[in-house]
Amino acid sequence: MRLLGIVFLSFLLPLVGLGQERYMTHSGHISFYSSAPLEDIEAKSQQAGGVIDLSTGQLAFSVPMKSFVFPNGLMQEHFNENYVESDRYPKSTFVGKLLGFNAATLPTSGPQPVQAEGDLAIHGVTHRVRVPGTLELRGNGLQLQAKFNVAPADYNIIIPRLVREHIAKSVEVTVNMLCPPVPQP
Numbered sequence: 001m002r003l004l005g006i007v008f009l010s011f012l013l014p015l016v017g018l019g020q021e022r023y024m025t026h027s028g029h030i031s032f033y034s035s036a037p038l039e040d041i042e043a044k045s046q047q048a049g050g051v052i053d054l055s056t057g058q059l060a061f062s063v064p065m066k067s068f069v070f071p072n073g074l075m076q077e078h079f080n081e082n083y084v085e086s087d088r089y090p091k092s093t094f095v096g097k098l099l100g101f102n103a104a105t106l107p108t109s110g111p112q113p114v115q116a117e118g119d120l121a122i123h124g125v126t127h128r129v130r131v132p133g134t135l136e137l138r139g140n141g142l143q144l145q146a147k148f149n150v151a152p153a154d155y156n157i158i159i160p161r162l163v164r165e166h167i168a169k170s171v172e173v174t175v176n177m178l179c180p181p182v183p184q185p
Helices: 002-016 073-083 161-166
Strands: 022-035 040-053 058-064 091-098 112-122 125-138 141-150 171-179
Touching (some): 022 058, 022 141, 040 141, 091 125, 112 141
Antiparallel strands (some): 022 040, 022 171, 040 058, 058 091, 091 112, 112 125, 125 141, 141 171
């Protein structure tokens, strides 16, 4: 699965150019949280891949849907088989660009608020979204954090009537990635 992520990101690399300031990871953290009247559900993945090019402001991320770990194995099974159909749609991706970003203004310490706009693809459906977040230089790496909401219905994820009160209409997604610099040839 990790190899698939590397291959996927390799295809995206031409989209982000050949700048001198690229950062990339294959072990980013993405989680989602659903708070509903009958229960709260949280799942985490530490297998998200991402690449950020500071010279162009372009970025791309990918997460294998089967990499999400739930506290309950049955929830994980239902998530993959019934809701996001992970065998048919194995990855969720985001490809976009930082808006109004100037790498020269990135402070040497402390997070800088940023906005990214791009195409978020989940469950075979793609929507243009705008995502708030922060960038921060940490050591020689680049820390990216973002939090945004996703409505499963927007991505044709059908929740059976029997469990609708268990899953929120809008799920909070949290992204946290420390991306080391891409070695220069």
